[in-house]
Amino acid sequence: MAAVGWRGAPGARGLGGTWHPWGASGALSVGGAWAPVGCAWRPLGGGRLAPVGGARLPLRAPERLWGRARRKNPSDPNVEGKRRATIMKRVHMARKKGERIPVMFDEKGQPEGKHGDELMSWIGVLAQEHIPIWIQDWRSRDLDGLKDIIWKETITSFTADESFWTACIKSCGEAAQNFRHDLYKTFVEGFLKEESVWTRSQKVVDIYPNIEEEDWVKFVQYRTSSQFQQLSDRGSEIRTNNEYSSRGGRDGYRKLD
Numbered sequence: 402m403a404a405v406g407w408r409g410a411p412g413a414r415g416l417g418g419t420w421h422p423w424g425a426s427g428a429l430s431v432g433g434a435w436a437p438v439g440c441a442w443r444p445l446g447g448g449r450l451a452p453v454g455g456a457r458l459p460l461r462a463p464e465r466l467w468g469r470a471r472r473k474n475p476s477d478p479n480v481e482g483k484r485r486a487t488i489m490k491r492v493h494m495a496r497k498k499g500e501r502i503p504v505m506f507d508e509k510g511q512p513e514g515k516h517g518d519e520l521m522s523w524i525g526v527l528a529q530e531h532i533p534i535w536i537q538d539w540r541s542r543d544l545d546g547l548k549d550i551i552w553k554e555t556i557t558s559f560t561a562d563e564s565f566w567t568a569c570i571k572s573c574g575e576a577a578q579n580f581r582h583d584l585y586k587t588f589v590e591g592f593l594k595e596e597s598v599w600t601r602s603q604k605v606v607d608i609y610p611n612i613e614e615e616d617w618v619k620f621v622q623y624r625t626s627s628q629f630q631q632l633s634d635r636g637s638e639i640r641t642n643n644e645y646s647s648r649g650g651r652d653g654y655r656k657l658d
Contacts, residue, residue, distance in 0.1 A: 491519060496558065501560050536577065539573075
């Protein structure tokens with residue numbers, strides 16, 4: 402069946418507007434039910450959708466069916482949380498059986514396929530779990546012990562050899578940097594004039610319970626300092642001069658040829 406995506410009213414996200422499936426003619430599977438392509442959808446209470454004149458279907462379907470043409474926003478806590486829970490469960494099940502998830506690598510030494518995606522997602526999880534949000538330079542030799550922990554966690558869960566060490570540590574640093582950027586954009590940038598910015602909001606506590614209050618204060622102090630601003634300006638200038646900008650998310654340059 403041809404791939405099918407979704408279009409909806411700006412800002413509706415299926416909560417206040419109507420979603421319309423688009424793509425090739427045929428049938429569309431949503432939450433295990435089938436509906437003809439071309440019908441309109443209306444939001445219902447309790448997190449559900451219904452085709453006009455049809456049966457009720459899960460609200461999560463439109464987000465899931467955006468398709469490969471448009472990747473989900475990696476900074477969306479809901480999307481991130483689901484991905485995080487899925488990969489942690491997968492790794493836990495493998496470890497419980499005393500197994501490692503097998504990963505294939507291409508001629509460039511880059512992980513590929515479904516398990517390659519899982520490996521990169523796992524590295525992202527490790528970045529959030531182990532790298533403090535106030536870290537200023539991941540390249541520092543003072544952090545070698547932390548890098549060893551992350552590497553051991555990786556090879557305990559996936560079949561990667563020493564040749565992947567450099568890419569693993571680099572990807573973990575990039576994932577941590579992206580995470581810090583998203584934290585700042587979401588929870589700090591728009592609240593700089595408010596005293597509450599120096600305290601973890603309840604939303605931060607709920608979504609990222611591993612972030613301690615002390616770490617949050619250090620994070621805000623550094624991100625609002627003149628030192629960070631100078632580094633940020635320099636980084637922006639470098640990126641402007643580069644032919645390709647770094648791709649965020651779990652892949653980095655992995656899928657950029």
